Amino acid sequence: MTGVHSLLPDGHPGLLLPPGQHEDLPRYLAAGGYAPLPDPEPLLDRVAGAGLRGRGGAGFPTAVKLRAVRDAAGPAVVVANGEEGEPGSVKDRWLLRHRPHTVLDGLRLAAAVTGARRTVVYLSDTAAERAVRRALAERPADPRVDVVRTEHTYVAGEETAVVRRVDGGPALPAAKPPRPYESGVGGAPTLVANVETLARIALLHTHPDADGAAVAEGHLVTLAGSGGRAAALAEVPAGTHLKVLADLCGHGRAEAVLLGGMFGGLHGPGWADLPLDHDQLKAAGGALGCGALHFLEPEDCPLAVAADATAYLAAQSARQCGVCVSGTGALAAALRAVAAGDAAADTADRLGRWSAQLPGRGACGLLDAAARVAGSLLAHFPGQIDAHQDAGCAACRRARPGDGHRFAVRVP
Structure with missing residues (x-):
């Protein structure tokens, strides 16, 4: 059984994870969702000022990607990437199942910022697809959103694999360059954005008076040990020490950790003092990646x-x-x-x-x-x-x- 926890207080403007409520349209509208965006430039500035980074793995500055697609030649495409290939990560499927309107609102806003004429939700999870289609049936009709289903594999969520699958091909990575922001879906400049990234863009827009950095600092992380025992999906502030996360999901005895799904590598002595921070984990030789942490107990080899x-x-x-x-x-x-x-x-x-x-x-x-x-x-x-x-x-x-x-x- 996977637990759900939040270290962000109730009422925090960056909160995505309060459990127990399915997000229907009336509830999302009451929270300020789908608010008009007369001018997208202030939102782009707000995303940049908040320091929002992508939550798909690389941690690239979101505003840089938005500007690159906006400034490229031709009408753009925006893809909400909900295909998490790491077997130890569940955050994206959870968001699509339980916060579909927040993700779709972020997709709408990213399309407005980039000038995109086409938007796509890309996923492999059946329950997530049902939730997204229900939300699409009740949301405002503009812009048009296509849903593209793929098979769940480790590489299917890589951005060039996403482009190939949306174009009707196999979900397999392609050689780079060009990058999708240069030539992506149908040859158009394409923003492939993780669904948590889009959800946090929506939060920045629905909480215009809140401190942007506070809104953007939350991270959804998947915490587990061998065999998925004592697993948890948690929302935590950036900088939280890994020992706190181990304690949160019942792995306080852990002696090591595998970071970032499999992308961040193993860390032994000293791991507990590492903070949940892209730059500091990189300096330590690791990577936050998709935010999945696998803790190793004393009996684990x-x-x-x-x-x-x-x-x-x-x-x-x-x-x-x-x-x-x-x-x-x-x-x-x-x-x-x-x-x-x-x-x-x-x-x-x-x-x-x-x-x-x-x-x-x-x-x-x-x-x-x-x-x-x-x-x-x-x-x-x-x-x-x-x-x-x-x-x-x-x-x-x-x-x-x-x-x-x-x-x-x-x-x-």
Whole structure:
């Protein structure tokens, strides 16, 4: 069972997560939703002044993306990206199921800012699609919104994969450049925005007198441990220490954490003092990514977690880039051999070399995630390779590498 918690106080202007109320149109209108936008420029300035960053993974400044699409040649397209590929993340599906009008309002506002003539909601979750279609049936009719369904995979939410699927093709990443803001859906400049990002744009508009930074600072995070036990979806202020989040979901005994779904890597001693902050996590060698945190209890083996993560990523490869297929496969095979006690003498050296050389060489971030998992294991748990030599461990023997079961969390 996944719990729902908020560390933002009741009445906070940036609150998305109060549980127990389905967001219908009367309730959303009463909260100030779908307010007119006579001039989009002040809203763009407000998004920039608030310091809002994208919540899809990269944490890129939202105002920069909005301006890039607005200033590109030709009529634009805006896509609400609700396809969260990380098995340990549930926030986007929760928003689409329970706050569809907030997301659709943010989509409307982003379209107004960019001058978009077409908008799309992109998703794979059946319950989310039902909620969105109900909301579309009762909301104001302008602008037109299309709903595009995709299959749930790790790479389906990557922005070029989104564009390909909306255009009727497979949900697979494409080579860059061009980026979607240059040439996206149908060749038009396209903003692919995470649904939480759009929801926070809506909050900035519905709370015009509130401090913008306070509205934008909230983060939806998915918290869990092995097998999804003691999982939680939480809304917390930026800067919250990771130990507070571990305590919040019942993993106060944790000795390590896997950050950002799988993109942020493993962190051992000192992890508890890290803040939920893009820049500080990057400085520590990690990444916030989609905001999913997987805590490792004392009985969990970090090598088993790394082996499972890389095997899952290797299985999820789009198999379009040779370097990704060979790279993720080699990382997964090496860690699987270590976990089984069958590692060669040079395995640690090879893992170190690959984790340094592979990032940036694939069409999407999947290869980077696998390399960071392996590299962070070596950096934060340097004794694990030797400890598993010729033996392995009980946790590794229990693992089911490749299916992602360890990281899966149920949507509350």
